[in-house]
Amino acid sequence: MGLLAILRYPIKAMLGERIAAAAIGPGGVEGDREWVVVDRDSGERIANKRGPTDPCLRACRAELLDERDEHPPLRITLPDASTRVGAEIEAAVSDLLERRVRLERSDAPADGRFGTTGAYHDVAPIHFVTTGTLAHLRAVAPGSDTTASTSDRSGGRAARAHTPRSRRPGACAPGSASRSGTGP
Numbered sequence: 001m002g003l004l005a006i007l008r009y010p011i012k013a014m015l016g017e018r019i020a021a022a023a024i025g026p027g028g029v030e031g032d033r034e035w036v037v038v039d040r041d042s043g044e045r046i047a048n049k050r051g052p053t054d055p056c057l058r059a060c061r062a063e064l065l066d067e068r069d070e071h072p073p074l075r076i077t078l079p080d081a082s083t084r085v086g087a088e089i090e091a092a093v094s095d096l097l098e099r100r101v102r103l104e105r106s107d108a109p110a111d112g113r114f115g116t117t118g119a120y121h122d123v124a125p126i127h128f129v130t131t132g133t134l135a136h137l138r139a140v141a142p143g144s145d146t147t148a149s150t151s152d153r154s155g156g157r158a159a160r161a162h163t164p165r166s167r168r169p170g171a172c173a174p175g176s177a178s179r180s181g182t183g184p
Helices: 086-097 131-140
Strands: 006-008 017-019 035-039 061-064 074-077 083-085 101-105
Touching: 017 061, 074 086, 083 086, 086 101
Parallel strands: none
Antiparallel strands: 006 017, 035 101, 061 074, 074 083
């Protein structure tokens, strides 16, 4: 049996990155789900396992930067294909989600016990999915995104659902223009 891909999701609920190698410890893949987007006003995490996560957040892609001089050491690609790095990220995601947000880094220790991963994992810090399982998922859910990951990339605790006031359908679909006018 071979390894097809290693995927890491630095920011919970965003698309992640394919990496060539990974350091794995008690908390899983280093840098995986280390950050989460939080509503500045309510303090609630946007990534939400028990309710909807804003589709615009799920349309973003996050990468962990090798050079740790940036804070946070991240790059995101927005739905309109523009990128933001480090301190630019919070303002860009706030504009995208139409509410004030901040990035929060997990400071919980990873002790290797079940459910204590030291990051924003739902339960397990690592998932192994076979190509047979992916084929089955494609057969039973033809429109699902089984190319990026089959794991649930949503948050762990309940948060209030947020319904944007004026977002038009498909506004965050890849290739669509953003509301800020920076799209193609």
